[in-house]
Amino acid sequence: MRKLSRLMSQRYDQALAPAGLNLNQYSILRRTGGRGRPLGEIAHELGMDRSTLSRDLKPLAAAGWIESAPGEDARQRLLRVTAAGRAAVERAMPLWRRAQDEIDEGLGADGIAALHAQLDRAIAQLQGEAP
Template sequence: MEEETPQLDRAALRAFADACACSHVRKAARVITQVYDTFLQPSGLRMTQYTVLVVIALSEPETVMLLAEQLAMDRSALARALKPLEEQGLVLVEPGSDRRTRVVRLTERGQQVLTETHPYWVQAQEQMMARFGAQRMQNLLAELKNVETLEELA
C-alpha cells in the first residue's frame, strides 16, 4: 500500500506569504541592496562589501569573531566575505594573539577605496530618503534597530 502524499495547505502557505517577518525583511533587504549596489557600482564595491569595510574601519583592529558578531554574521560567512577584500588589497587578515584568532584591519588602499566610495553611498542614501521621506526613513531605521536586538534572543 502506497503512502498518500500530503496535500499542501494553501491557506497556511498564504498565511506565510502574507505574514512571515523573515520572508518580508529578506525580500526588502534584497530590494534595498539592489538600490545601493546600483549607486555603488562605479566604485567596484557592492553594498555588502562597503558595510564590512565600514565596520572594520570603525573597530579596527578587530578579530574576525568580534566583527562577525557586530555584523550579525556567521564567522565562516564573514571569512568568505573578507577573502575578495583581502585579494583586492583592501583588508589585511593577520594572526591574532593566539593561533585561533585572526585580526582584520584596513590597508591604506582599503581606506582610500572607502573614502572614494562614500560619495556613492551618500547618493544612494539620498535616493532612499527621497523614496521614503525623512520621517518614514527615520521610523524604518528605528524599527530595524529594534529588530537587531532580537539577535540576543536567538
C-alpha cells in the same frame, strides 16, 4: 523583509559599482577600519556568521584592500583595512551617501524614523533582548 532587504541591497550595489564594491564589501571595509579588529567582533557587528564573513573577505584580500594578522593568541585573526582599502572606501563613500540620501528623501523623515524603530525592535527580539 527579505524582499525589502534584497531591494535595498540592489540599490546600494548599483550605486557602489563605480567604486568596484558591493554593499557587503563596503560594510566590511567600513566596520573593519585601520586598526586590527578580531574577525568575530566584525562578524557580530555586521550580523554575519564567521564563515560567511571569511568567505566575503577573500575578494577583499585578493584586491589588497584588507589584510589579516595574528591576534594575541593563535586562534584569533585581526583584520585591518590597507591603504588601498581606505582609498576604495573613500571612492565609495559619496556614492553610498547619494544612494542613502535618495532613499531617505523617498521615505521622508517620519518614514525613516518609523522604519528604524521597527527594525530596532525586530533585531532586539530576534537577538533575544527585551524590546
